[in-house]
Amino acid sequence: MIEEFNRQDAQNVIAIASQFAQLGKITNLKAFGSGNINDTFLVTLDSSQEQHFILQRINTQVFLQPQLIMQNMRIFTDHVHKRLQHISLNRRWEVPRVLLTKDAQDHWRDVDGSFWRAISFIEGSQSFDSMSDRSHAKEIGYALGMFHNLISDLPPEKLADTLEGFHITPLYLQHYEKVLAKTSKRQSCEVNYCLQFVSDRHTFAQILENAKLEGKLPLRLMHGDPKINNIMFDIVTHQAVSVIDLDTVKPGLVHYDIGDCLRSGCNSAGEETENWESVYFDTDLCQEILQGYVAVAKAFLTENDYAYIYDAIRLITFELGLRFFADYLAGNVYFKVKHPEHNLARAIVQFKLTESIEFQETQIRNMIQDMK
Ligand code: GN1
Ligand code: MG
Numbered sequence: 107m108i109e110e111f112n113r114q115d116a117q118n119v120i121a122i123a124s125q126f127a128q129l130g131k132i133t134n135l136k137a138f139g140s141g142n143i144n145d146t147f148l149v150t151l152d153s154s155q156e157q158h159f160i161l162q163r164i165n166t167q168v169f170l171q172p173q174l175i176m177q178n179m180r181i182f183t184d185h186v187h188k189r190l191q192h193i194s195l196n197r198r199w200e201v202p203r204v205l206l207t208k209d210a211q212d213h214w215r216d217v218d219g220s221f222w223r224a225i226s227f228i229e230g231s232q233s234f235d236s237m238s239d240r241s242h243a244k245e246i247g248y249a250l251g252m253f254h255n256l257i258s259d260l261p262p263e264k265l266a267d268t269l270e271g272f273h274i275t276p277l278y279l280q281h282y283e284k285v286l287a288k289t290s291k292r293q294s295c296e297v298n299y300c301l302q303f304v305s306d307r308h309t310f311a312q313i314l315e316n317a318k319l320e321g322k323l324p325l326r327l328m329h330g331d332p333k334i335n336n337i338m339f340d341i342v343t344h345q346a347v348s349v350i351d352l353d354t355v356k357p358g359l360v361h362y363d364i365g366d367c368l369r370s371g372c373n374s375a376g377e378e379t380e381n382w383e384s385v386y387f388d389t390d391l392c393q394e395i396l397q398g399y400v401a402v403a404k405a406f407l408t409e410n411d412y413a414y415i416y417d418a419i420r421l422i423t424f425e426l427g428l429r430f431f432a433d434y435l436a437g438n439v440y441f442k443v444k445h446p447e448h449n450l451a452r453a454i455v456q457f458k459l460t461e462s463i464e465f466q467e468t469q470i471r472n473m474i475q476d477m478k
Pocket of ligand 2: 351
C-alpha cells in the first residue's frame, strides 16, 4: 500500500528504499513526521528482524556536505552503542543505527543527484508535537540529559561541522540585515511587530557567543535540534527511549540544546498555531523538564552552565523566530512552507513565546537556582 504521494514518486522512492532493504521485501511506504528541512519516509518490510526503517532525502541546499552527516553519525552512534554495553541502565534506551546499502555504502545518490540515507526505526515508539501529557515533561528532560551524558566523553573535535553557523545567533542577525535591505515585502501590522521585536534585541543576540569567546561556556557535542518531537516514547511504558534526528550532532554549546528543548516543550500551543494570543511559556513544564535534565546532567554541569540557562531559553526562542522571519522576508527559501505567510506566522509564535519567557524571567531564574 502506498500513501500520501503520487504513484510515480512513490515508485521512485520504493526503488531507492529497496537499496537499503537488506532484510526483507518492502510492503509499505509513507511520508513520515513533520520535519521542516528533509523529506522523511517510513518503510515497512515483511521481515521479522527489521519491520520498519526510516528513509530520508537530505536537503542539500541546507546541508552542503551531507556525507559529513553520515560520517558523524557513524562515529557517535558507534561510540554510544559501545558505551551502552558497559553501563547498566535499568530501562530501555536506544540509538538509531545507520543502515547500509546493498553495496555497503551509508547513502545512495539517485539519478537526480539527491542524497538518500536510511536509519533504523525505534520500534514500538512514538513522538509528540506538543506535550500531550504533563508526565512526559520529566522524561523529555531525562532524554536530553541521557543524550548529552552518553556523548560527553567523545571529544568534540571528533565530529565535523555539518552546518556552519548553526545556532550562532549573531550570524542569523547579519543574514537578516542583508535580507531586510533587499526585501520588497509589504509592511503589515505583523511584519512591523517582528521588525520592532528584532530591533529591540540586537545586543542580547550576542550573549551565548560572548560567553563562549570568554571561555565561560565550553565547546561540547550537542544534538542541535532536540525539539520535543525528536524524542521517542515507548508506546507501552510511556518512557522516553530515544532521541532521533541526528543530522546536527556536532560541536557546539549544550545551551543551544537546553534552550531548544525548553522552547518547544513549554509551548503547549505548538510551533504551528496561528492563535498567537494562546502562546505562553509554561514554567511548570519548564521545571519538570529541567529537573529531568539536571538529574542526569548534573555530573558535568558547571556553575557557569547554570548561570546561562535562562539566557539560553530566551535566546534560542528569539533566534528561531528570527530565522523564520528572515526566511519569510527572503521568500521562504530555507524552511518548507504550506503557504506564503507560513514563516511569518511561525516567527510570531516564537516572538510571543520569547515575550512570555522575558515576562517570567525572575521566576525562571529562581527555579534554575534552586535546582543546583
Ligand atoms: C528545523 O527539519 P526539522 O523540523 O527537524 C530546523 C531546526 C528548527 C526546527 C523548527 C537544520 O528542524 O533548527 O528548530 O526546524 N533544522 C535545521 O521546527 O535548520
Ligand atoms: Mg531536525
